[in-house]
Amino acid sequence: MEVEVTKLILNRGVSWLLWLALAFVLITVTVWLSPLRGTAMDDEKIMMYPGDGLFGEPFDATGWFANGMYRRNRYADERVGFSNTGMTRVAPPPFPDWQLEDLRIWIAMGLEQPTPGGRVTPQAAIDQVGDPSFDPRHQIIYQGSGFIAPDEPTDGYAFYMLHDGKRYFVALDRDPISGKITSASRAISLGPRELEERLFEELETRRKLAAWRNAPGLRASSGQPCPYPGVWECLDCTPGGEKQRKFAHEAILPQVDGRDVTWRMVRGHQ
Numbered sequence: 001m002e003v004e005v006t007k008l009i010l011n012r013g014v015s016w017l018l019w020l021a022l023a024f025v026l027i028t029v030t031v032w033l034s035p036l037r038g039t040a041m042d043d044e045k046i047m048m049y050p051g052d053g054l055f056g057e058p059f060d061a062t063g064w065f066a067n068g069m070y071r072r073n074r075y076a077d078e079r080v081g082f083s084n085t086g087m088t089r090v091a092p093p094p095f096p097d098w099q100l101e102d103l104r105i106w107i108a109m110g111l112e113q114p115t116p117g118g119r120v121t122p123q124a125a126i127d128q129v130g131d132p133s134f135d136p137r138h139q140i141i142y143q144g145s146g147f148i149a150p151d152e153p154t155d156g157y158a159f160y161m162l163h164d165g166k167r168y169f170v171a172l173d174r175d176p177i178s179g180k181i182t183s184a185s186r187a188i189s190l191g192p193r194e195l196e197e198r199l200f201e202e203l204e205t206r207r208k209l210a211a212w213r214n215a216p217g218l219r220a221s222s223g224q225p226c227p228y229p230g231v232w233e234c235l236d237c238t239p240g241g242e243k244q245r246k247f248a249h250e251a252i253l254p255q256v257d258g259r260d261v262t263w264r265m266v267r268g269h270q
Helices: 002-042 062-066 097-111 123-130 193-214
Strands: 070-074 082-089 140-149 152-163 166-174 181-187 219-221 230-234 244-247 262-268
Touching: 062 070, 097 123, 097 166, 097 181, 123 152, 152 193
Parallel strands: none
Antiparallel strands: 070 082, 082 140, 140 152, 152 166, 166 181, 219 262, 230 244, 230 262
8 A cells, every 4th residue: 555655646746747847848948939039020021012002013122121211101090000102211311502403403394394284383483493592492391202113212302382372382203322303293282281381381481581681771780880870670580579679879789699680770760
């Protein structure tokens, strides 16, 4: 009887040892496979289509996202996932000064094209863009990117302008490597209405400010004696009555916020 009890105890001990050994093996395998599984997920390919995706075969575009140049566009409905045609440039580079002449030429070429509805741009508006003193960079926004062919990305921009109360738009394609414009075409809008209204409101504000700065009138700078007594306004400050001051003849015109500014006479003393 004692022998049988001893055998039973030994058998149970062996069983527990076997279970412990099996559990140790399972834990070890899980820990070993975890980094491999993570690597496989990290190395998942990002397949994209050129153009609007209606034609052509998908291609591996992973490198363009892995190097940090672009990020994927997620659909509003997250259940759908990411776009396989559009993407966003992480840091769209600015247009340098040397590119200004090319910009004006491309924009003028785009404006010369009629809209799909046959609307033609007035020559005066085209001439305004072609003026060497005109800097169009303040009226250009980045809109998005995509592929025109496998491994050939392009960045899309839009130029907008207001002429005689009418709005004009030009779509610009830019090579992401060289930064050069590759095409220009007439567009009919900027897209979202809220964005368009905000941009044109800012444009109109800048236009009014420029007109205010360029209005005729006697001018003098900080540190100079006032050439004529009266009310003067600061041209380098925000327009408004609070920036207007009275100065006596020969009074030294002051700085504003610690910097030199230009003063313009609004009216002389009565």
